[in-house]
Amino acid sequence: MAEAAAENAARRSDDRGYAIGLARAFAGALIFAFPLIMTMEMWWIGFYVEPVRLLIFLLLGLGLQTGLAYYSGFSPSRAVTDALIGGVTAFAIGCLGSAAVLWLLGVLDTAQGWRGAVGMVAIQAVPAGIGAVAARQQLGGSREGQAREDRAGYPAQLFLMAAGAVFLAFNVAPTEEMILITFRMGPWLILLLMAASVLLLHALVYTVGFAGQEQPADGGFWTTFCTYTLAGYGLTLLISAYVLWTFGRADDASLPMVAMMAVVLGFPGALGAGLARLVV
Structure with a gap:
């Protein structure tokens, strides 16, 4: 019974820590990406950027966020798979946060069509995702992440x-x-x-x-x-x-x-x- 209680307590602690990490990630995404979200040139880039260039940019951005997640992600990364999950999660947070803010500001609407809306959100997702990854160090502190950077x-x-x-x-x-x-x-x-x-x-x-x-x-x-x-x-x-x-x-x-x-x-x-x- 004591061991089961200890396991449940540890699981609840891990879940709570992960939830706090996600909250910090959303905050970091908004803080880091907000200047770009308020920039008109960024809105138009989502419309005219070529799909191939956008795809390459998003893949490189995902790789960048995965690498950053390994060193200072919003949750501890003990393996490459953890870092990959963290990078994908940060990218998803960047997409969701950017789409929500653009919609609240009246920039994102149905008149733009799916192509323009997807391009606009995708372009914003890279800096927002970087903010999500960096949030743990900037908003919460990370001795483990700092030590890993020092050993890099x-x-x-x-x-x-x-x-x-x-x-x-x-x-x-x-x-x-x-x-x-x-x-x-x-x-x-x-x-x-x-x-x-x-x-x-x-x-x-x-x-x-x-x-x-x-x-x-x-x-x-x-x-x-x-x-x-x-x-x-x-x-x-x-x-x-x-x-x-x-x-x-x-x-x-x-x-x-x-x-x-x-x-x-x-x-x-x-x-x-x-x-x-x-x-x-």
């Missing part, structure tokens, strides 16, 4: 930096202002912006006294700078170019123009990569 190897650290870059770059990529800024900048300003992005990324991750900051590599400053900072910035530029392609910003632009837009978008992306350990 070099590829995992780059993955976390890429996740931070995706999230912050995604907040400005749909806007027209990003294109306008690119047109107003000349080559020298672009080069200065690249240098500023690299320096800020290095300072945020290794110099400023933030919690969870990385320790310098054994080889000293240059080894750390090359293996983490430059590698992280390179990933940020690749992510920026991919996001521009997904949103159709690179379709009618020349290669130099796309490169300049990637540098402009890479500035907030670099900040996101540097703050990744604090966010996700």
Whole structure:
């Protein structure tokens, strides 16, 4: 009897913990995605984005959320299957939360047709899902998740930096202002912006006294700078170019123009990569 009572109590405790994790995930999804939900450019992207690009974006987003669920999900992930379940759950929460808020704001209605409605919600589901995954660390704290991040190897650290870059770059990529800024900048300003992005990324991750900051590599400053900072910035530029392609910003632009837009978008992306350990 005592063992059965203890098992029931443990089961109730686990169920309660999971319910609290889901509540935090919904809150995180709304908090992280709310600026994008209120952005008109994000509404229209759901209508005109090509289905193939949208499908690739959603698959990559699901993979990103699964990886994040392994390190700092809204419930502890002890295996890859747990992380996969957490990633799918976060994606579902992102879809449901985005659809609910868009409907409450009067943006989502039957006049748009199923194609536009699905595209609009799906685009919003990726940042909302990232918010759902990050909610456990931001809203509830996670010593286990933090310890797992601290033990993560070099590829995992780059993955976390890429996740931070995706999230912050995604907040400005749909806007027209990003294109306008690119047109107003000349080559020298672009080069200065690249240098500023690299320096800020290095300072945020290794110099400023933030919690969870990385320790310098054994080889000293240059080894750390090359293996983490430059590698992280390179990933940020690749992510920026991919996001521009997904949103159709690179379709009618020349290669130099796309490169300049990637540098402009890479500035907030670099900040996101540097703050990744604090966010996700």
